[in-house]
Amino acid sequence: MDRSAEKIIRVSNAVYKYNRDTEDEVTALRGISFEIAEGEFVALVGANGSGKSTLARLLNALYIPDEGDVFVSGINTASDKNEDILAVRRTVGVVFQNPDNQMVASIIEDDVAFGPENLGLPPAEIRERVDWALECVGMADHKKGTPFRLSGGQKQRIAIAGVLAMRPRVMVLDESTAMLDPRGKKEVMDVVERIRSEAGVTVIMITHFPDEAARADRVIALSGGRVAMDMPSSAALSDVEALRSIGLDAPLPARIAYELRKRGLSMPEGITTPDGLTEALCRIKN
């Protein structure tokens, strides 16, 4: 059990069923295992219905696995002690898809303060955390404004600040860019990278977009409630066939390299970026 203390997240043979023991029972997760170390940036990918969002809800004890265990910083999320569940939720913060559903106050700084206030922190510390969180997401200038007139990307950054102000060690983003336009997506991805590098937060990002997954160090791919791939992101994202077989797309440079290779051109494995493709093509020419 010493090992579990090292890892911030440990999921072991987790099974989760919706409508358990009824005729509508659906098994969403069929025995999932992986570990995530503090400071990692993991992309969790998978087709619709593969179990990604269910897994996200297991990581902060919104759901408890029917079989197997989920440990957060060594604490089993199935614990019946209230303080354990609180500790889990303090450790793992979740940002959801629709920013409009995550706003609770009519002034931005009040919205961000909602979480730390609920932690029962002294006012001076709340003030400090709110300012810090808004600074992190680049929204400090808007703190007296109202969230309802912001763009989608700005709203989502406020939602992230609200989670950040609770100083979680792990942040789970459940398709948090899905409803945003390209500019909003970029804003959110830049913020995610900043909180990871500057605040040292472990990031687990659920996404359909290969370019977003490419920013992570590691990709865990789910298919039919099981882990189909778990490897460094460059290896995962260059495996066009494996991704296709679970309903996902590799990034375009990887797909092009794959097709060229299939037609007899010499292309090395592992190409995922425009840079890599250029280099391989230049080699053919010479």
Next chain:
Amino acid sequence: MQNKELKKTSSSGGLIEIKDLTYTYNPKSPFETRALDKVSLTIERGDFFGIIGQTGSGKSTLISHINALTRVQLKGKVNDCATVNVCGIDLTAKKPDLKRLREKVGMVFQYPEYQLFADTVREDVAFGPKNLGIGDAETDERVREAIRLVGLNYTEISERSPFELSGGQKRRVAIAGVIAMRPEVLILDEPTAGLDPEGKRELLALFKDIQLTTCPTIVMVSHNMDEVAECCNKVAVLGGGKVLGVFAPSELFSKRELIRSLGLELPVAVELASYLAEHGIPVRPECLTEEELLGELLSAYGGGR
């Protein structure tokens, strides 16, 4: 290609004709915002018409005028010279025939699966045609056809609850509910948002099929430029409530500065082709799709078979 043929046979004048349309939210209040500013557009029968622009550029306000969910503002004088004619119905009239309009214009909202409500898929899809006053036998026929058109199996799915389906299936059921009304124009607001790549591909193939078989004119709002490049024959670019231009996709995506200045992206194929071209790889930077780019690379490097 079919689009062009269809266009030739169509009569002159657009199926949807909008001229000098202005719309202001919260008029005469501190929050007054001009969402549309003298917008003019012509959409012809047979068009797969794309509308792009940043959040807040007026896209949603514009399409909600087309099926009169947002009514042309007649107070004041801003729209005195405006034209909004959709399938022959004048929407600047005081009391336009909205029932007829909504028979002709089908609207698929963003995340349409949130609007499913009935106990079974069959009842959900039948809701629209029934409301149009169509008899049971014909409604039944339309429901079967619509479910088949969206790529679902009627016998397998018709008596199931829509809520126990997967996200992609739910969306198809919601779209079937609109198609069952047999509209002449289908308006799609971000139709593939939130779907996985496979789901996106299937849905786009479905829209192309629907265009050929039942509903010749499609208007699509999208942030996904790959989709726009693949499906649309014309694209209107909106910015700050104005139409900045209507282009063919190949023309549009060669206007890099315009696209970037609007906070939009280029299709990934265009992006990659230009990167390769800049780095001395012999491809045209204006390849719009993956197939085009691959074809160019194969002919340049002599790959094949």
